[in-house]
Amino acid sequence: MRGTWLLMRRAVNEVIRVPGAAIPGIAAPTLFLLGLTAVFGKLTLLPGFSTNDFMAFILPVSVMQAATFSGAATGVNLARDIEQGWFDRLYVSPLSRTSLLAGHVFSASLRALMPIAVLIVVALLFGVDIQSVDGLLLAIAIAGAFAAAIACYSVILALRFRTQQAAPLMQAGGFMMVLFTTSYAPLELLSGWFQEVARYNPVRFILEGVRQMSVYGVDWGHTWKALVALAGLALFFGAFAMRGLMRAADA
Amino acid sequence: MTGGVGARLRPSPGLIANARVVGALSMRSLRQAFRRPQFLAPILIFPSLFLAVNVGGAGRATDIPAFPEVNGFLDFELAGAIVQSTMLAAVSGGIALALDIESGFMDRLIASPISRAAIVVGRLASTAVMGILAGIWFVSIGLIFGAEINGGVLGALLVIAMAAACAAAWGGFGAALALRSGTASVVQGIFPIVFVIIFLSSAFFPSNLLLEPAKSVSDWNPMSFIAEGIRDPIISDISATPVLEGIAAIAGLMALGAALSVWGLRKRLAG
Numbered sequence: 001m002r003g004t005w006l007l008m009r010r011a012v013n014e015v016i017r018v019p020g021a022a023i024p025g026i027a028a029p030t031l032f033l034l035g036l037t038a039v040f041g042k043l044t045l046l047p048g049f050s051t052n053d054f055m056a057f058i059l060p061v062s063v064m065q066a067a068t069f070s071g072a073a074t075g076v077n078l079a080r081d082i083e084q085g086w087f088d089r090l091y092v093s094p095l096s097r098t099s100l101l102a103g104h105v106f107s108a109s110l111r112a113l114m115p116i117a118v119l120i121v122v123a124l125l126f127g128v129d130i131q132s133v134d135g136l137l138l139a140i141a142i143a144g145a146f147a148a149a150i151a152c153y154s155v156i157l158a159l160r161f162r163t164q165q166a167a168p169l170m171q172a173g174g175f176m177m178v179l180f181t182t183s184y185a186p187l188e189l190l191s192g193w194f195q196e197v198a199r200y201n202p203v204r205f206i207l208e209g210v211r212q213m214s215v216y217g218v219d220w221g222h223t224w225k226a227l228v229a230l231a232g233l234a235l236f237f238g239a240f241a242m243r244g245l246m247r248a249a250d251a
Numbered sequence: 252m253t254g255g256v257g258a259r260l261r262p263s264p265g266l267i268a269n270a271r272v273v274g275a276l277s278m279r280s281l282r283q284a285f286r287r288p289q290f291l292a293p294i295l296i297f298p299s300l301f302l303a304v305n306v307g308g309a310g311r312a313t314d315i316p317a318f319p320e321v322n323g324f325l326d327f328e329l330a331g332a333i334v335q336s337t338m339l340a341a342v343s344g345g346i347a348l349a350l351d352i353e354s355g356f357m358d359r360l361i362a363s364p365i366s367r368a369a370i371v372v373g374r375l376a377s378t379a380v381m382g383i384l385a386g387i388w389f390v391s392i393g394l395i396f397g398a399e400i401n402g403g404v405l406g407a408l409l410v411i412a413m414a415a416a417c418a419a420a421w422g423g424f425g426a427a428l429a430l431r432s433g434t435a436s437v438v439q440g441i442f443p444i445v446f447v448i449i450f451l452s453s454a455f456f457p458s459n460l461l462l463e464p465a466k467s468v469s470d471w472n473p474m475s476f477i478a479e480g481i482r483d484p485i486i487s488d489i490s491a492t493p494v495l496e497g498i499a500a501i502a503g504l505m506a507l508g509a510a511l512s513v514w515g516l517r518k519r520l521a522g
Contacts, residue, residue: 040456179308185308192307
């Protein structure tokens with residue numbers, strides 16, 4: 001536990017000591033929140049759209065995007081540690097492999113809190129109605145856990161490619177998982193094959209779970225699906241990340 | 252007699268030499284782009300994925316009463332994907348130029364007996380070729396997934412030509428930034444600005460359906476005129492006004508980008 005906590009603190013220290021490094025992770029989701037609202041805001045005119053406030057609908061997408069970038073940053077930092085040899089030192093330390101992985105992926109959850117907080121403040125300034133405090137807290141918890149799942153995904157890539165040049169793959173992979181869902185419109189209003197992809201994409205359930213804060217309000221139907229999808233995703237990526245860590249010893 | 256009409260029309264040896272340099276540098280830039288997927292992916296893959304998300308996610312937008320008459324939302328979005336791709340090509344070109352400066356390759360070029368302008372023009376020519384590639388790519392994707400090019404073959408060629416010119420025009424800004432800053436990370440930092448310019452234009456959605464202040468900004472944003480110019484041959488027969496407005500916007504940007512590049516090059520040589 002102590003090893004995990006120290007690794008998490010190290011990741012947070014990086015943000016505190018180099019605040020400029022956190023700017024892209026905050027600016028990009030905020031830009032998309034404002035930009036997509038300005039461009040696609042009139043989609044709410046479509047019959048069957050679940051809200052008349054597009055920013056309230058798209059805010060959870062930006063929150064998930066922020067979580068994705070935080071998760072990807074974990075993989076990029078790990079790749080940097082591998083390039084610089086720091087990871088080798090961690091590897092020969094008496095730290096268990098589970099603590100090593102947990103320290104890295106949970107740091108993503110912590111780091112995601114800052115951009116998520118900024119996004120929520122921006123949304124409030126633009127008049128988005130947050131449904132309830134418990135919905136807001138639940139959304140933050142789900143997004144934080146999603147950041148950890150994406151961190152597992154980016155750890156897999158970092159251990160596989162062992163270079164920071166894999167960063168676009170880490171960022172774009174998670175971002176596309178979020179976008180190929182009900183990101184722009186409710187499922188019934190999506191078109192063709194995209195609707196089928198969104199229907200079976202597990203990230204849709206996680207997104208709908210986060211959307212409880214600004215659109216639906218908290219209900220068990222959305223919550224349990226989000227939690228199951230999260231658990232599945234975390235187990236899937238976590239298992240492969242752990243396997244990668246075990247194999248890294250032989251590399 | 253050596254000064255006949257034929258001799259006067261024959262290009263000077265200096266011009267031929269410069270054209271060769273531009274060709275060689277442009278080929279080098281293209282090879283770089285194709286050898287490094289991290290340069291190519293933002294130009295083709297990301298805009299394609301955004302195109303898929305926009306069309307799949309917002310495809311029913313054509314049901315909104317004020318939406319212009321189109322065969323489908325994909326037809327409308329193709330122009331947006333093309334301008335996005337050309338802007339990203341320009342940024343990638345700028346990054347590659349900055350990497351040349353960082354690695355010292357630019358200094359070797361400057362020390363060699365070639366025209367300084369040819370160094371920048373070579374880079375812009377390769378960006379224009381990437382624009383052609385983007386145009387062909389998105390027209391092909393559109394046709395494969397059911398879009399119609401109402402302007403026919405001529406319309407498709409016009410779209411590709413405008414994509415090339417648009418890439419070269421924005422390439423001037425990327426080159427200017429690279430020459431002025433000399434670092435790839437600074438050029439890379441303008442990626443978000445690409446999205447700001449596009450979000451504040453009618454590239455992805457009709458201007459009349461944008462929310463304020465994007466709607467007002469889009470009416471003056473040159474990117475709106477370029478997107479409308481590229482879109483026109485796709486969604487209707489070729490009409491003079493949007494196409495000429497698009498060409499004028501590209502020409503204006505190209506002149507400004509070229510002026511900034513010359514200024515950046517002069518500052519670099521002076522520094």
